[in-house]
Amino acid sequence: MPSPLNTLKTKIFVLEDDLWYSQFLSYHLSLDTTHEVRAFSSANEFLHSLSEAPDIITLDYHLPGFDGEMILSRILEASPNTYIIVISGQEDISKAVNTIKQGAYDYIVKSEETKERLWSIVEKIKQHIALKREIEALRKEVNQNLSIGNEIVGSSEPIQKVLKLIQKAASDDINLMITGETGTGKEFTARAIHRRSSRAKKPFVAVNISAIPSELLESELYGHEKGAFTGATNLHIGKFEEAHGGTLFLDEIGEMDIHLQCKLLRILQERKVTRIGANTSFTVDVRVVAATNLNLLDEVRKGNFREDLYYRLLGLQIHLPPLRERGHDLLLIAQKVLQTYCQQRDIPAKSLTANAQKKLLKHNFPGNIRELKAVVELAAVLSDTAYITPEDIQLNESQPAPFSEEKTLDEYIADTVQKYLDKYNYNVLCVADKLKIGKSTIYRMIRKKEVYMASRK
Template identity: 80%
Template sequence: MPVTNNKLRTKIFVLEDDLWYSQFLSYHLSLDETHEVVTFGSVNEFLHNLTNAPDIVTLDYHLPGYDGEMILNRILELSPNTYTIVISGQEDISKAVNTIKQGAYDYIVKNEHTKERLWSIVEKVKEHITLKNEIEALRKEVYQKQEMGKEIVGSSEPIQKIFKLVQKAASTSINLVITGETGTGKEFTAKAIHQRSNRAKKPFVTVNISAIPGKLLESELFGNEEGAFAGATHQQIGRFEEAQGGTLFLDEIGELGFDLQVRLLRVLEEREIVRVGSITPIPVDVRVVVSTHRNLLEEVRMGHFREDLYYHLLGMQIHLPPLRERGHDLLLIAQKVLQAFCEQNNMPAKSFTTNAQKKLLQHTYPGNIRELKAIVELAAVLSEAIHITPEDIQLPESTLSQISEEKTLDEYIADTVQKYLEKYNYNVMCVADKLKIGKSTIYRMIRKKEVYMAERK
C-alpha cells in the first residue's frame, strides 16, 4: 500500500452511516501518517465541520433519509476547494457520470477493490493539491515582486537587498526597526511589509512621534476616557485600538519621551493598553513597526532611550540607503514621480531630456526621495513642453554649492575623490578616468590617509 513522502498534512473527512465501513475506511486511510482522518455518522455534524475546509471528503451517496446530491451541493457551496470522492453500494454508470458532472472528483463502488481504488484516487488528489499550491505560491511570488516594483522602485544592488528583506519581514511577525535618513521611504517600506503580511486586510496606522506634543501623544497612542483631562469632552480611541489586528507604524521612535517609553514597553510585553483616565486593560493584537533616523544604540548609551525597550524592539533591522547611494535608481524614481504628477494634474505625459537627467544625477539630495519629488513636481510645472530640460530643474542653492563650509582646497579635493571612490565601488582606475586625474594621485592620497579604501563589492 503506497505511503506518500509529502510532509504536509492531508485532512480527510469520512461521511458514512455504516459504523463498520466507516472504521474500515478510516483505518486504511490512516495507514499514511500524514493523513488526518475524521469520521462522521451524522450529516448535520459533518456539514457543521465543513468550515474546517478538509482537503478530501469520502461521501456515502446513499445515506438513509438524505439526498446525496443535496449533500454534494452543500460541500461545493461550503468548502469549494474540497475534493469529494463519492462511494456508493450501487454500480450505476449514469449515476457516476452525473455525480462527476455535478462536481465530485470521482466515483467508487463498494466492492473488494474499493481499498486499492480509493488509495489511487487519494494519491492523485494529493498530487493535484501539491501542484495547485506550488502554482499559487509561484503566482503570489510573481505578484508580490510586480507590486513591490510598483512601490519600491529601483534595480541597484542596495535596493535589491531591501526587496529581499521586505519579503522576509512580511512572512514573519519578527520585531522590525526601519532606519535611514529623512526622506528615504521608511513609512513606504513599512506599508509594503504590511501589505504582504497576513495582517494585510487589517488597518495600517501611522503615528509620527516627532509631530505630536508629548502631552497629547499619550492620548493619541492609548486613547482616553471622557473627562480624563481638561478638554477631554468625549471618549477617544487610541491608535493601538485603531490598528487592532493590523500594523502600527511608529515613525521616529527615537523622539519618544522617557515616560511614554515605559508605557510602550508595557504594551509590547503585556499586549494590552489602558486608556488615559481608565484602569481597565484592553487586549490589543497589533504588530508594531518602528523607524528612526537616529542611532538607537547610541541614544541608549547617552541615556536618552531605555535599554530594555531597545532590546525589546531589536529584531530585524532594515536600513534604507540614501538616494545618493542608489545610482541610476534616482532616474527611475524621478520618472515615476513625474508620470504620477502629470496624471494627477491632467497634464500631458512628460519626460526628461538627457541633459536634464545628468543635472538630476549631479545633486546630492540631502532630503532624499522627498526632496527629489519636490524638485520633479516643480520641474513639471515650469516646463513649457513635454520634454523637461535642465533649465526647468531648480536645485536648492544651498546644496548646489558646498563652498559655505570653510575647508582648504586639499580638503575639498580629498572629499571629492572620496565621494567618487564610494560611488564607483572603490575602482581607482574608474575614478581617475572620471575625475581626469592620474591614478598615482589617488594612490598617494590613500597612502597619506587623505582618503580611504574599502573592500570592493
C-alpha cells in the same frame, strides 16, 4: 505507493452505512501513510464534520433515509474545494452523469475492481491537490515580489539588502527600528512591511513624534477619558488603541521628551494602556515600528534617550541608504515617479532625456527621495512636450558653508573628493591632478565607499 507530489496529509472522509464495506474502504485507503482517513456511518455526524474541509470524500449514494442528491449538494455548499467520489451499488449511467454534472469528481460502481479504481482516482486527485498548492505558493510568492517591486524601486546592492530584510521583517512579528536620513522612505518601508505581514488586514497607524507638542503627545498616544483635564470634552481614543491588532509606526522617535519615554517603555513591556483619567488599563496587541534619522546610541550617551527603551525598540534594524549611495536607482525612481504622476493627473506619459538624466545624477539630493519626487513632479508640470529636458529640472544647488558642520578630517576630505568627482564628470585622473593627490588614493576611497562614482551612460 504514496505520490511524491504529496508532502502534506490528504484528509479523506468515508461515508458508508455498510460497516464491513466502510472498513474495507478505510483499510485500503489507510495503506498510504500520507492519508488521514476517517469513516462515518451516520449522515448527520458526517454533515456536522464538513467544517473540517476534507480533501476527498467517498460517498455512498444510497444511505437509508437520506437523498443522495441532497447530501451531495450539502457537501458542495459547505466544502466547495472537496473532491467527491460517489460509490454506488447500482450501475445507473444516467445517475452517474447527473452526479458528475452536479459536482462530483467521479462515480464508481461497487465491484471486484472498486479497490483498484478508487486508488487510481485518489492518486489523480492528489496530483490535482498538489498542483493547486504549488500554484497557490507561486502566486503568493509572485504577489509578494510584485508588492515590494511596486513600492520600493531599485536594483542597487544597498537596496537589495534592504529588500531581504523587509522579507524577514514581514514574516516575523519582532519590533522594528528603521533608520536613515530624512526623505529616504522610512514610513514607506514600514507600510510595505505591514502590507506583507500577518497584520495586513488590521490598521497601520503612523505618528510623527516631532510634530506633536510634548504636552499633547501622551494623550495622542494613549487617549484620555472625558473630563480628564481642562478641554477634554469627549473621550479620545489613543493611537495604541487605534492600532490594536495592527502596526503602530512611531516616526522620529528620537525626538520624544525624555520624561515621556518611561511610560512608553512600560507599555511596550506590559502591552497594557491606561487612558489619561482612567482607573483601569486594557491590553493592546500592537507591533511597534520606530524610525529615526538620529543616531540613537549617540542620543543615549548624551542622556537624551533612555538606554532601556532603545534596546526595547531595537528589534530588527533596517537602515535605508541615502539616494546618493544608490547609483542608477535614482533614475528608476525618477521614472516611476514620473509615470505615477502622469497617470494620476491623466496626462500623456513623459520620459527623461539623456541630458536630463545626467543632470539628476550629478545632483547630491540631500533631501533624498522626497526631494527627487518634488523635482520630478515639478519638471512634469514645466515640460510642454513628452520629454523632460534639463531646463525643466529645477534643483536647489545651494550648499552649506564650508566647515559649517562638525565632521572628522576624513569626512571633509571625502566630501571634497566627491565634489570634484561630481564637478569633473567622475574623471579620476582629472580629479587627482586638480587635488594634487594620487589616483590610487581616489580608487581606494571608491572601494571603501567613502566616495561614489556615477555612470556616464
